[in-house]
Amino acid sequence: MENTRVFVGLGSCGIAAGAQDIYDYMDQELKSDNMDLEVTSCVGMCYAEPIVEIEHNGERRRYGYVDKKFADELIESVKTGEFSDKNLIALSDDGKKYLDRQVKIVLENCGIINPESIDEYINADGYKALAICIKEYKPEEIVSIVKESGLKGRGGAGFLTGLKWSFLAGAKGDYKYLVCNADEGDPGAFMDRSVLEGDPHKVIEGMLIAAYATGAKEGVIYCRAEYPLAIKRLGIAIAAGEEKNFIGDNIMGSDFSFHLHVKEGAGAFVCGEETALMASIEGKRGMPRLRPPFPANSGINKSPTNINNVETYGNVPFIILNGAGAFNKYAFKNSYGTKVFALAGKIKRGGLIEVPMGLTIREIVTEIGGGTSSGHPVKAVQMGGPAGGCIPERLFDTPIDYDSINETGAIMGSGGMVVMDDSTCMVDVARYFLAFTQNESCGKCTFCRIGTKRMLEILTRITEGNGVMEDLDKLEELAGHISKTSLCGLGQLAPNPVLTTIKYFREEYEAHIKDHKCPAGVCKSLITIQVIPDNCTGCTLCARVCPVGAIEGGRKKIHVIDPETCTRCGLCIEACNFNAIEVV
Amino acid sequence: MACKDCSNAVLEEARQIVKEVGSEPEKVIPLLQEIQKRHSYLPDDLVEAVADVMEVPASNIYGVATFYSQFRFTPMGKHLIKVCKGTACHVSGANLLTAAICDELDVEEGGTTEDMLFSLETVACLGCCSLAPVVMIDNKVYGKLTSSKVRKIVKEYKDGKH
Numbered sequence: 060m061e062n063t064r065v066f067v068g069l070g071s072c073g074i075a076a077g078a079q080d081i082y083d084y085m086d087q088e089l090k091s092d093n094m095d096l097e098v099t100s101c102v103g104m105c106y107a108e109p110i111v112e113i114e115h116n117g118e119r120r121r122y123g124y125v126d127k128k129f130a131d132e133l134i135e136s137v138k139t140g141e142f143s144d145k146n147l148i149a150l151s152d153d154g155k156k157y158l159d160r161q162v163k164i165v166l167e168n169c170g171i172i173n174p175e176s177i178d179e180y181i182n183a184d185g186y187k188a189l190a191i192c193i194k195e196y197k198p199e200e201i202v203s204i205v206k207e208s209g210l211k212g213r214g215g216a217g218f219l220t221g222l223k224w225s226f227l228a229g230a231k232g233d234y235k236y237l238v239c240n241a242d243e244g245d246p247g248a249f250m251d252r253s254v255l256e257g258d259p260h261k262v263i264e265g266m267l268i269a270a271y272a273t274g275a276k277e278g279v280i281y282c283r284a285e286y287p288l289a290i291k292r293l294g295i296a297i298a299a300g301e302e303k304n305f306i307g308d309n310i311m312g313s314d315f316s317f318h319l320h321v322k323e324g325a326g327a328f329v330c331g332e333e334t335a336l337m338a339s340i341e342g343k344r345g346m347p348r349l350r351p352p353f354p355a356n357s358g359i360n361k362s363p364t365n366i367n368n369v370e371t372y373g374n375v376p377f378i379i380l381n382g383a384g385a386f387n388k389y390a391f392k393n394s395y396g397t398k399v400f401a402l403a404g405k406i407k408r409g410g411l412i413e414v415p416m417g418l419t420i421r422e423i424v425t426e427i428g429g430g431t432s433s434g435h436p437v438k439a440v441q442m443g444g445p446a447g448g449c450i451p452e453r454l455f456d457t458p459i460d461y462d463s464i465n466e467t468g469a470i471m472g473s474g475g476m477v478v479m480d481d482s483t484c485m486v487d488v489a490r491y492f493l494a495f496t497q498n499e500s501c502g503k504c505t506f507c508r509i510g511t512k513r514m515l516e517i518l519t520r521i522t523e524g525n526g527v528m529e530d531l532d533k534l535e536e537l538a539g540h541i542s543k544t545s546l547c548g549l550g551q552l553a554p555n556p557v558l559t560t561i562k563y564f565r566e567e568y569e570a571h572i573k574d575h576k577c578p579a580g581v582c583k584s585l586i587t588i589q590v591i592p593d594n595c596t597g598c599t600l601c602a603r604v605c606p607v608g609a610i611e612g613g614r615k616k617i618h619v620i621d622p623e624t625c626t627r628c629g630l631c632i633e634a635c636n637f638n639a640i641e642v643v
Numbered sequence: 644m645a646c647k648d649c650s651n652a653v654l655e656e657a658r659q660i661v662k663e664v665g666s667e668p669e670k671v672i673p674l675l676q677e678i679q680k681r682h683s684y685l686p687d688d689l690v691e692a693v694a695d696v697m698e699v700p701a702s703n704i705y706g707v708a709t710f711y712s713q714f715r716f717t718p719m720g721k722h723l724i725k726v727c728k729g730t731a732c733h734v735s736g737a738n739l740l741t742a743a744i745c746d747e748l749d750v751e752e753g754g755t756t757e758d759m760l761f762s763l764e765t766v767a768c769l770g771c772c773s774l775a776p777v778v779m780i781d782n783k784v785y786g787k788l789t790s791s792k793v794r795k796i797v798k799e800y801k802d803g804k805h
């Protein structure tokens with residue numbers, strides 16, 4: 060047991076996959092041998108969680124799919140020093156495909172170090188970039204380096220970070236604010252959560268460097284309330300940073316001072332928009348306002364303010380330590396560096412990945428992600444959430460860079476990538492996003508408020524089989540008005556999911572409208588659920604799970620569904636073990 | 644501007660909360676969060692008492708509270724079930740989970756069971772998308788669920804095993 064360390068990955072989704080139970084179990088078993096388990100966060104291989112790593116004589120082995128039984132084997136191997144070759148997820152063919160194309164800059168430490176230990180961060184060259192800045196660079200030199208790196212904001216809009224910093228640096232005012240946008244409202248995305256849970260110090264160091272470069276005195280990290288673990292780890296990290304004098308007055312003995320605190324969001328998607336976010340920090344309703352004035356001139360309490368996304372700040376220490384060239388050597392068209400994506404949906408290997416600009420969507424979905432989880436053909440990938448669009452399989456050779464993704468009608472967005480197969484109805488997806496934005500609209504602009512409602516009514520009508528072909532023109536017309544007259548990005552981009560699905564999946568809309576059919580079998584008004592008599596064994600399971608008693612038939616009898624009573628909830632399909640219930 | 648309907652105990656609690664969190668205008672959201680942390684929703688009398696202590700009209704505070712979906716105005720069940728309705732969960736069968744829970748507990752989306760044991764809500768995303776579909780009960784997240792798995796988990800809560 061000498062020279063052996065055991066790490067368990069405890070990120071939110073690892074915990075949800077059972078990693079905490081594995082931790083508790085192994086801890087109990089190894090305690091008697093005076094061995095302390097160590098904690099890290101998520102390495103991004105969510106598909107293989109729970110993950111346990113064992114380091115022996117400096118060599119680290121990463122085991123995935125750890126259940127209690129496998130944990131017993133691992134405990135045994137720790138005791139004997141003979142290590143199993145089973146489930147070594149970083150060395151398996153699958154794992155190599157998942158990892159080989161990735162370049163980790165922001166995620167470098169995630170899943171490797173203990174996010175609750177500032178010493179481990181420091182051992183991984185942490186706070187070195189800050190020290191270099193304070194000792195060797197003038198603030199304007201840092202702004203130049205960040206400009207030269209070509210780093211663009213990772214929160215969605217892709218504005219040049221160095222340029223934004225120069226606005227704050229040049230703004231008049233004694234008291235300047237720096238904000239980290241960790242509101243991550245895009246449903247289906249978890250990049251920022253994983254970074255904050257896995258390496259909070261990196262984001263904090265990025266903010267400190269930005270503060271030094273721009274003259275900001277106070278920082279706020281605005282974090283979604285749904286991320287309790289990220290908030291907890293940020294709190295621990297800030298306290299440790301203050302203790303080491305990396306945060307506070309006269310940082311590292313210089314005359315640079317910067318104070319930092321966390322503010323919890325309260326569940327409003329629009330608060331991710333920068334002016335709404337600042338209103339929320341001031342304790343008001345989070346309503347966007349007209350720009351100009353831009354935050355750099357009038358932000359929190361009318362003081363100059365700079366807002367960047369979590370991942371944007373997370374890139375900064377690397378750029379300072381390694382130089383702009385080490386970053387912008389990853390280049391494609393006008394985009395530089397890497398981008399973190401959250402791969403989810405109908406994907407075989409879902410998780411958190413970081414790839415260099417220029418990789419194609421196909422390489423991400425098929426090589427890294429391994430294609431669909433169902434084995435069915437992939438249909439589309441949704442990028443950019445409610446502001447983005449669905450990119451069809453035939454455009455999967457599109458490279459990842461801001462311009463190329465925009466050309467498809469989607470947007471790079473913050474990094475959510477939801478993969479869809481033939482069981483996903485594109486009209487339903489469009490309706491889903493519109494229901495989301497309609498619900499989250501702050502109501503200030505007429506077209507965003509009323510226009511999205513009209514669009515939602517039309518889409519609902521189509522999914523119920525009551526649409527007419529003219530509805531498609533109406534949708535496009537409304538979309539144009541909403542985009543043109545909306546104040547903030549929520550309204551301006553809300554039509555994207557609808558427009559891209561009409562553009563690329565028109566035949567699905569036509570099937571709903573003309574044939575009253577939902578090809579994917581999703582839209583409830585257009586489907587019937589029925590038993591396939593040849594497959595039914597009469598096990599009665601379906602009848603027992605049906606909430607409305609729509610299924611008749613006794614033991615060993617072929618069951619029958621009454622279409623009048625059936626609400627098409629789908630519970631019986633999932634319950635039947637014999638594939639005896641189908642959607643038509 | 645005294646809160647005439649507030650009992651002394653409520654006023655006392657309001658003073659304590661304001662003392663802990665602060666009374667600056669930008670503290671409104673943290674104040675509401677503290678009230679909800681203590682009571683699981685925003686009781687009218689306590690909100691009014693806090694407004695009183697802060698010397699601002701209660702309508703100001705309600706104006707902020709109603710904007711944010713986090714805040715609840717009715718008491719909640721002992722356990723809060725949040726079904727994720729984010730994109731990844733939506734395409735992975737989140738609706739099945741809602742249907743199963745509604746059936747199992749005889750409760751509607753947004754409702755609370757008669758015995759005040761469970762409240763059922765939906766949320767936009769829990770950030771565990773690669774484990775979709777996902778449900779959070781109190782502070783615990785359950786991933787890769789099916790309708791039968793979620794029924795089993797909910798039953799365990801019913802039987803007081805959590």
Ligand SMILES: Cc1cc2nc3c(=O)[nH]c(=O)nc-3n(C[C@H](O)[C@H](O)[C@H](O)COP(=O)(O)O)c2cc1C
Pocket residue numbers: 211212213214215216217218240241242243244245328329330331332333334366367368369371473547548549
């Ligand atoms: C409706 C809406 C929601 C947004 N949500 C987020 C978010 O959750 N996180 C984020 O970083 N940026 C979000 N943004 C973008 C921000 O307004 C802003 O552009 C960004 O935080 C700037 O940081 P960056 O330059 O580093 O990307 C949102 C914008 C809009 C219009």
Ligand code: SF4
Pocket residue numbers: 329346347348499500501502503504505507508545546547548549550551
């Ligand atoms: S576009 Fe929509 S969300 Fe944005 S300010 Fe206008 S109404 Fe509010």
Ligand code: SF4
Pocket residue numbers: 590594595596597598599600601602618634635636637638639640
């Ligand atoms: S669950 Fe399937 S096999 Fe069993 S009775 Fe129902 S349809 Fe038949």
Ligand code: SF4
Pocket residue numbers: 588604605606607608609610620624625626627628629630631632
């Ligand atoms: S789909 Fe739902 S309502 Fe219809 S028969 Fe199956 S379980 Fe019953």
Ligand code: FES
Pocket residue numbers: 070071072073100101102103104105106108253410411773
């Ligand atoms: S297992 Fe950690 S982000 Fe998914």
Ligand code: FES
Pocket residue numbers: 246247248727728729730731732733767768769770771772773775776777
């Ligand atoms: S979409 Fe459900 S956890 Fe993100």
